[in-house]
Amino acid sequence: MGSSNTSGLPSQRLALSRRTLLGASVGAAGLFALRPFAALAATGPRNISFVNLHTGEKLNCCYFEGADYNTGELARIAKVLRDHRSGDVHPIDNRLLDTLHRLRGALETDKPFHVISGYRSPVSNAKMATASKGVAKKSLHMEGMAIDIRVPGVDLMNLQKAAKTLQAGGVGYYGESNFVHVDVGRVRYW
Numbered sequence: 001m002g003s004s005n006t007s008g009l010p011s012q013r014l015a016l017s018r019r020t021l022l023g024a025s026v027g028a029a030g031l032f033a034l035r036p037f038a039a040l041a042a043t044g045p046r047n048i049s050f051v052n053l054h055t056g057e058k059l060n061c062c063y064f065e066g067a068d069y070n071t072g073e074l075a076r077i078a079k080v081l082r083d084h085r086s087g088d089v090h091p092i093d094n095r096l097l098d099t100l101h102r103l104r105g106a107l108e109t110d111k112p113f114h115v116i117s118g119y120r121s122p123v124s125n126a127k128m129a130t131a132s133k134g135v136a137k138k139s140l141h142m143e144g145m146a147i148d149i150r151v152p153g154v155d156l157m158n159l160q161k162a163a164k165t166l167q168a169g170g171v172g173y174y175g176e177s178n179f180v181h182v183d184v185g186r187v188r189y190w
């Protein structure tokens, strides 16, 4: 780490003290420090891994390499994240995968995402929306743009905080059900 250099210009000192303040407030909240910029490199491998909690299926893959998305791996991801009720497979939005890739970077974990819900067919979503107030009728799950997750060994509040830090879309906290909803729609929190 090069953060011990305090011999810089005033602006650098200011930046340092800001960082210290941020660190202090994060510490006071009982949360570990998150990497502030979980940026996405334009090239290079992007890995992701999932466990589908309904089917038990596991996938660990490199869905982006060089400068391209790997269509074969995207198809495998779509299959693992399919609607487990109907069996319907739908493409998962690349932006959602990139958000999850950044999220695991922010959390500095290589643990798989445990998936409660990935793609939902309109029929499944309508059934769920009827049964539960917490399910939106026009859910982004029906577009392959949303996922409900937890990560083993990661506190749910830390997962929520890290997802919000990315500013990549919606983040919903479901403490009772022990998952965080992440989507690539508008940036909004609940």
Ligand SMILES: [Zn+2]
Pocket: 117, 141, 146, 147, 148, 181, 182
């Ligand atoms: Zn959701």
